[in-house]
Amino acid sequence: MAKAARKIILACEECLARNYTTNGSKNSTKRLELKKFCPKCGKMTLHKETK
Secondary structure, eight states, X not given: OOOOOEEEEEEETTTOOEEEEEEEOTTOOSOOEXXXXXXXXXXXXXXXXXX
16 A cells, blocks of 8 residues: 655745645655745745644
8 A cells, every 4th residue: 555645835944934835755754945936035945844
């Protein structure tokens, strides 16, 4: 039986707005970090996985 994907919420590091949701693998232990566009800040910022 395959493991189900988990829901990941990404938050902006500068303004702490929760902008993006993605599906991640159940096996990953590290927190996801991506450089994404933040509509609240109006620029590209680092987004980290939150709970």
